[in-house]
Every structure is written in structure tokens, then in C-alpha cells.
Amino acid sequence: MLKEKNQQLYGNEYKIDLNFFSNKSDNIHHILCWEKENFIGYVALNSYDLEELEVTMIVDPNQIVIAKLQETVQNFARKHYYKRVLWIVDRNDSYLVDFIKQSGRYNYSFSECAMVFNNSIDLAPSNCLLEFAKKEDTTAISCLEDGSDHGEYKVIEAADLAKTLVFKKDGEIIASIRLEKSDKECGIYGFVVRPDMRGKGIGRKIITQVVHQLMIEKFSRIYLEVETTNNSAMGLYRSIGFEQHVLYDYYSSVV
CATH class of the missing domain: 3.40.630.30 (Gcn5-related N-acetyltransferase (GNAT))
Structure with a gap:
């Protein structure tokens, strides 16, 4: 309340x-x-x-x-x-x-800019093949999130792993994305493409396919967040139908 x-x-x-x-x-x-x-x-x-x-x-x-x-x-x-x-x-x-x-x-x-998908847009599928992450994918996903080939191993809880989708090429994970579903809303988190594979349209295909599938599943609100300095990502999301909802500012202090 x-x-x-x-x-x-x-x-x-x-x-x-x-x-x-x-x-x-x-x-x-x-x-x-x-x-x-x-x-x-x-x-x-x-x-x-x-x-x-x-x-x-x-x-x-x-x-x-x-x-x-x-x-x-x-x-x-x-x-x-x-x-x-x-x-x-x-x-x-x-x-x-x-x-x-x-x-x-x-x-x-x-x-960060919180963006919400305009669900009046009829987004065509990209037919990008995604699969659910497995336990053995944890290290590769950690490296993706760290932005390095040898990222520090980070424990990913089983509940989060079950919500994570990965995109593979030649057997290697080059992108991952996590979906937090609740009732008729879905938040998109942890979307990252391997640095050497960016700029090739892979990110667009993945986010397009994910949003298309969520629309089929009748989610009435699809949202994500992106740092305001990440102009390329914000441009991508806007181009497929996401709109700015709110700006969140982060303030830090040492304990």
C-alpha cells in the first residue's frame, strides 16, 4: 500500500x-x-x-x-x-x-534507464535458437558477465540458472540472458554478448526472439534496465519497441 x-x-x-x-x-x-x-x-x-x-x-x-x-x-x-x-x-x-x-x-x-516494451508493436520472431543454461555453463556465464576470458568464478544460484537462457555458436556460449517472470510481468536481466561477437546483430536477434516469445506467452509488461551511458544498447532496445519509463540514480558510500 x-x-x-x-x-x-x-x-x-x-x-x-x-x-x-x-x-x-x-x-x-x-x-x-x-x-x-x-x-x-x-x-x-x-x-x-x-x-x-x-x-x-x-x-x-x-x-x-x-x-x-x-x-x-x-x-x-x-x-x-x-x-x-x-x-x-x-x-x-x-x-x-x-x-x-x-x-x-x-x-x-x-x-540506469528502466525501459518498458510497447506491447502494441507486433514484433516478428528472429528465429534465434536459445536454450536453458545448465550447471556446467556457470563458469562461461560468469566470464561473460565479468567481460573477460578468465573471469573470477562466481556462484550462480540454481534458481537464477533455471531462469537463464544461453546462445551458443560452435558449442561455445557467446551470450546469456535471464528472465524474471511474475504473474503477467517479465523482467529481462543479465543480457550480455561476448565482446568479440558484438556488432554482428546477435544481440538484436536474441532480444527480438525473447520479446516475441514473451508476447506469445501473453506477458502484459516486459521491462529491462540499461545504464544511461550504454548508448548502443539503449538504441537497440528503442529500435525494437522499448520506451523509457524511469531513470534510476545510484549513490554509493563506504561502510
């Missing part, structure tokens, strides 16, 4: 996937703030490694509550030995953005 209320009153958006609340993982935590019987604040904590903690806050414009939640997050990060805290905030959430800037604790890191 708090999320929907703030969206209606202030037009704020929040980077919280619908799967987040049902996903049971040691990497996901929730902070709830109550004032007597009134629910006045919520913080979502998520981490992909042991160094950085991602934070999304949903709260009424109240500096005292925000300050208390901020300190709770910092204490949590210290207790669990995180090195950095990364706050994610809608650029239009002027109250929270101003608080972060005025605190003097955080530095701007980067921005």
Missing part, C-alpha cells in the same frame, strides 16, 4: 521486482518501520556479492524517518561486513534525492 500511495501522490517509482517479496534468499532482507499502527517506511536490501549492498527505500517525505532508516541500513551493512552501500532512487523523487545529497555521505555513481 505504501508503494502504491507514493506512486499516486508523488509519481515516484521504485526498483523492486515483484519476485523480490516471495524470493527466499540469504541475499535479500527487508526493514519495516511502524509508527504505532501506521506503516510508514520500508527498505529493501539486496546483494549479489559480499562487498556491496543495494538499497531501495519507500517512505513518506519525513526526514526523521529517513534518517533512522538510513542509520539502520548502515548498521546492518557494518554487522554483515559489507564494504559499500548503494542507494537506488528515482531521479524524480526529489525529497529523497535531496536528503541523500545533503547528508554528505554518498557519492553519485551512475544511472
Whole structure:
């Protein structure tokens, strides 16, 4: 209710996937703030490694509550030995953005553009052959995400691997993409093509085929996020029918 209320009153958006609340993982935590019987604040904590903690806050414009939640997050990060805290905030959430800037604790890191597919577009299939990732593909996917041939081995949880599709050429994985499905919505994450295979139209074929299949499966909302400095990717997504929905700014601090 708090999320929907703030969206209606202030037009704020929040980077919280619908799967987040049902996903049971040691990497996901929730902070709830109550004032007597009134629910006045919520913080979502998520981490992909042991160094950085991602934070999304949903709260009424109240500096005292925000300050208390901020300190709770910092204490949590210290207790669990995180090195950095990364706050994610809608650029239009002027109250929270101003608080972060005025605190003097955080530095701007980067921005992401959240894009939503215009499902009125009839996107033809590219007939690109994708297959579900297997356990033995973990190292190759890690290397893709690291952007190197010898990426540091990263454990990929079985639940994430089951949502990952790969594209192979001559038996080698040259691209991977993860789909987070929830009800009639689907988020596209972790889409990466091997550096030496970029610029050959492979990415376009993959994303086109994926979106086409999701449309067949009747997903009413298909979305993804891309860094605002990645002009080639943003151009690709726009060209097949994705439209800008919101800009998220990331602010980091050392714990």
C-alpha cells in the first residue's frame, strides 16, 4: 500500500521486482518501520556479492524517518561486513534525492534507464535458437558477465540458472540472458554478448526472439534496465519497441 500511495501522490517509482517479496534468499532482507499502527517506511536490501549492498527505500517525505532508516541500513551493512552501500532512487523523487545529497555521505555513481516494451508493436520472431543454461555453463556465464576470458568464478544460484537462457555458436556460449517472470510481468536481466561477437546483430536477434516469445506467452509488461551511458544498447532496445519509463540514480558510500 505504501508503494502504491507514493506512486499516486508523488509519481515516484521504485526498483523492486515483484519476485523480490516471495524470493527466499540469504541475499535479500527487508526493514519495516511502524509508527504505532501506521506503516510508514520500508527498505529493501539486496546483494549479489559480499562487498556491496543495494538499497531501495519507500517512505513518506519525513526526514526523521529517513534518517533512522538510513542509520539502520548502515548498521546492518557494518554487522554483515559489507564494504559499500548503494542507494537506488528515482531521479524524480526529489525529497529523497535531496536528503541523500545533503547528508554528505554518498557519492553519485551512475544511472540506469528502466525501459518498458510497447506491447502494441507486433514484433516478428528472429528465429534465434536459445536454450536453458545448465550447471556446467556457470563458469562461461560468469566470464561473460565479468567481460573477460578468465573471469573470477562466481556462484550462480540454481534458481537464477533455471531462469537463464544461453546462445551458443560452435558449442561455445557467446551470450546469456535471464528472465524474471511474475504473474503477467517479465523482467529481462543479465543480457550480455561476448565482446568479440558484438556488432554482428546477435544481440538484436536474441532480444527480438525473447520479446516475441514473451508476447506469445501473453506477458502484459516486459521491462529491462540499461545504464544511461550504454548508448548502443539503449538504441537497440528503442529500435525494437522499448520506451523509457524511469531513470534510476545510484549513490554509493563506504561502510
